[in-house]
Each structure stands twice: as structure tokens, then as C-alpha cells.
Amino acid sequence: MSQEVESWDADLNTAPEPYVLRLYITGVSVNSVRALTNIKHICETHLAGRYSLDIIDVYQQKDSAEQAQIIALPLLIKVLPLPVRRLIGDLSNTELVLNALGLS
């Protein structure tokens, strides 16, 4: 039993899951641009090659606001790996972002 668990853990560590991220922004507002820059930097640094990042401009897709329960923007949703996390703000607090994404 304990061996199995160990190998499971090892699997997890050796084969990291792909990250599915979704960033909701509002056009080219200051916060949006900053958030975009920040998340790109974080992804390139910590998740290089194993992430997908959708960028949605809520101005362009207004119905997405209700579907995704959006109130505060910019909003980053970590769809995978579970659990789903919602990060609001310009993602300037890197430590918090890494924590929330489970990358610390």
C-alpha cells in the first residue's frame, strides 16, 4: 500500500498537470494590461510549456459576464487543475498568485 501511494505521488511530481487558465479583462484599461503582463510573466517562468491561457475581453463578450459570475475585473480563473480558483486584481502580488495557483 505505502509503496503504491509513494509511486502515485512520484507520478504526480514527475508528470505535472497541464494548467488551464482564463483571464477576463476589460479592453486596454490599466489594470487589464498590467494583469496580462503579470500572468504572462508568471506562466512563462513557472509553467512553461504546460499551460493554456484564454484571454477574454468582457467588453467584446458581454454575456460571458453573467455566465462566469464576474463582478470584479480583471479576473483570472484557474480552471484546471482542480480546485477552481478565482483571482481578482492585476496579479501584481506574485507571491499570492503563485500560492493560489499552487506553484509556490
Place this chain on the structure above:
Amino acid sequence: MTQDTGGKAATPLTPLPKSPTGINGLDEITGGGLPKGRPTLVCGSAGCGKTLLSIEFVVRGALEFGEPGVFMAFEEKGDELTTNVASLGFDLADLQARKLLKIDHVHIDRSEIEETGEYDLEGLFIRLGYAIDSIGAKRVVLDTIENLFSGLSNMAVLRAELRRLFTWLKDKGVTTIITGEKGDGTLTRQGLEEYVSDCVILLDHRVANQISTRMMRIIKYRGSTHGTNEYPFLIDKDGISVLPVTSLTLDHPVSSERITSGISSLDKMLDNKGFFRGSSILVSGTAGTGKSSIAATFANATCLRNERCLYFAFEESPQQIVRNMQSIGLDLQRHVDKGLLQFHAARPTLNGLEMHLVAIYKLVKETKPALVILDPITNLITVGSVSEVKSMLIRLIDFLQGQQVTVMFTALTLTTVINEQTDEGVSSLVDAWLLVRDIENNGERNRGLYVMKSRGMKHSNQVREFVITDHGLELIDVYLGAEGVLTGSARVAQQLQEATGVALRDHAVSRKDREIERKRTVLESKIASLKEEFESVQDELNKSYVEEDLRKEILEKNREQMTRTRHDE
């Protein structure tokens, strides 16, 4: 001077445009509705009806005024809301399908959210704007926007964004209701009243003596006059009803038509015509004096004229009243069957006083009766103080008189002494006051009825004995004698005694007559004997006269004889 000329501007003044809510009574106290195109804050503690008021505003707007609405729910989910208001007959699903309503549930959970830097609430704006544009909404409800404060922690951003939101809503020209939970010492927990300055409505749900009363007050309404009092309101199957109860102007129309009380002998006491239509009548008396019977008789008479009667029973159930009145020959059931007589029975403790008033008000508006009976008002004292009951009755009388509805109250007096005032102090308010009083004498109780007052008509000042018979109520003249007012068997005994007296007197008279007759006979016989005596005396006297004559004649004869003989010699 300058102010005067300034006030008389040449351009016509346009009053503040208003959005009617369609809620019973609310449009009356706000003078037409909520400020159009502006936000209104509805605040109050939990369970006071904020959500219901706002949903009714949106639904009625969509159905009655052709103004679609957006309901943004921060507390309840859309389907929960739909279920909750289904009991009021609001079909939110149908309204949504017809694009008259859009419900958007905003879900915020702090545990799911990480704040990682600067943000704003642009998402909310986009979402709301999209909802408004998708159905062309004219009305918006944000229920309860304060929930944002529990989901997000950056107060500075939230406050700035809320201020922006309200300005934005004004620019959009939508009439908005924002609800807010009552805070400690402030109207709302987060001080929303700072942002919404056009109209603030406070709802209150208070419990006194275990009885709840809902109250509404318009704290401010910029640019408009409004009722400033606390108005009770009711939530029932038709939604919210507010009762504007303070228009105490005493300028209601009066009728000089007279209506019968149903008791012909009572009508006789009232100038032979009965009560005025639209007047208020108080029947007071001690327990078991027949107050309800008088009221039921009056109701019966009203129904017989094919007029509607609304009977509020606070002590008995309708079935009980119908059964009991059969014993005095009143068939109320046929009036109930015809729909002329409507009972509304409830214990006073069911509601607060104001709620009773609202319920009465609503039923009167619905059924438009000619007569309203409250039987008895005394029981209302259990749910309010004397002054509260009095103020409620004043407003009720004013309302009913404004509608030309006759009203009869019954009131129980607790003391046997005739009070100058009834216990509820309403005797000064009513137009006519009948007092039914127990008169205890000879080991029995009898009822005496007085007309204590009756405005605007000549009325009897006498006490009548009030008798309840198998075929109805009757008033009988009481016996007033040296021994005071006699009623019941004492009256009957007195009447018997009088009859005996007559017989005795008759007897006495006839005896005296015979005595006189006898006396006359005696006298007459006496007279006869005296006459006989007189005749015998007369005879005696006559006898001497005759003897004298005879002697004289004989002497004459003798002398002639002697003379002749002498000559012959």
C-alpha cells in the same frame, strides 16, 4: 422682494417625474411613485419585506406599466426567488420568457476569491448594462448590494465603485431600487444612504407584546412632498398593501339618508327614522346584554335592503354567529349564501392593531359594503394600549365615513356604572351611542337600553327595556314609578298590582253608591212620615176651625130661631 420675484418664474415648473410602483397605497404616500430614473434605497432589518417590495416593483412595472425590469439578486438564486414569490401569483419564469424580466443571480464567495492587486467592479457594470440592454429595462433592483462588502475586502475600491454605479444608473435613466440591511445606528450597514440621496424608504417589522406589525416610512424624498408618518403595511396573497391612514381632514361627504336599525321600536327612539347612512354607531354594554344581537339585527336589515355588510368578528366564528342568531329568529345564512353578508373572523391577537386596520381597509376597498360591523372592539385592547386603539378607531371611522360606509362597533363595558366614556374612549368619536345596561332587581337581570347620544336628530331620552325574543329584538317602555325603574317580572308585578288596584277601587265605589242609595231611601221614608205627621196636625187644626164654624152657624141659627119665636109671640 427679490425672492418674491425670483419665485414667480415665467417658465412652467415641471414636477419630478415618478415611476408608479403599482403597490397598493405606496403610490399614494409617495405622491405617484418612486423618482423616475433615480435610485431609491429601501432599507430595513432582516425579514421586513425589502425583497418582496422590490420584486413587486419590478413585476408590476413589467405587467402594469410596460416597463421591463432587471432584478439583480445578490442573496437568492433565480429559481429560489421564483418559488418564493409564486405564492403571490407572480410567475417570474413566464415574465423572463416574455423578456419582461431578467433575473441575474450574483454569486460571491470570499473563500473562492483571491485578491491579488488592483481591481474595479467593471464586471458588474458590464453585466448590469448587458442585462438592461437585452430587454430594454426601465427598472432595476439590486438586492442586496451590500453583499459585495462581504465578498470583497477593498473598501476604498468598493465605495468608489458604488458611487460610480449609482451615477451610472442615473445616467442610464433607469428607476432603481437598492435594498440594504439595517445597520447598528445607521440605516444600512455600509452607509449606502450616503450614495443614494433621492429617496429613502425604511421598512420595519416590530414585535410588541408578541404581536408583529410591519411599518413603512419614507425618510426622504428629494424634490417631492410625501407622507412622513409611519404607515403600516400588510403582506398577503396580493403582495404589499400600504395603508395611508393619516388623511384626517374631516371633510368627507355626509348623507342625510336614514336607515333602519332593524328594530322598529329603536327607530322610534331615533326620531322614528333610524340612523344616518354613513354614521358611526357604538353599542356598549356589559357582558351578555345583547350587543351582538343588535349588531346582527342591523346587519340583517342592511342585507334585506340588498346592501352588502362586512362583519368583523373578534370573538365568535361565523358559524357560531349564524347559529346563535337563529335563536332570535334571524336567518343570516341566506345573506351569506347570497354574498351580501361577509364574515371576517379573527382573533385580535392574530395581528397587530395596524395590521387589523390594513386588513379592514383592504376588505372594505374590495367588497364596498354599506355597513361594517366590528364586534367587539374591546378585544383589540389586548393587542394595543388604549391610545393606540383609539387612534386606530379614529382612522377607521374617518376612512369609513369617507367611503360613506356605516359602521357599528360593539364594546364591552367592564363596570356596571354608566361611564361617561367607554373603555376605549371612542364615545366622543361616534355619531350615535347606544348603551345597553343590566338592571338587576328582584333576583333577576333585565336589560335597559338608552340612546346616550345621537348626533343630528331628535332622540328619546328614555330608558327602554330591551327584550330578546324568539322572533327578534323588542324595546318595551319600562315602568317608571315611585320605586324607580321597574323591568322584567317587577314590571309585570307592578302592572298586576295596578290592575288589582283598579278592581279594588271599582269595588269601593260601588259600595259607596249603595250606601248613598240606602241613605236616600231612609231619608225619603223619613220625609214621608213627617209629611203624614204634618197632615195629621193640619187635620187637627182644621178640625177646630170646622167646629168653630159649626158652633158659629149653630149659634146664628139658634139666635134667628129665638128672634122668630119672639116675633111670633
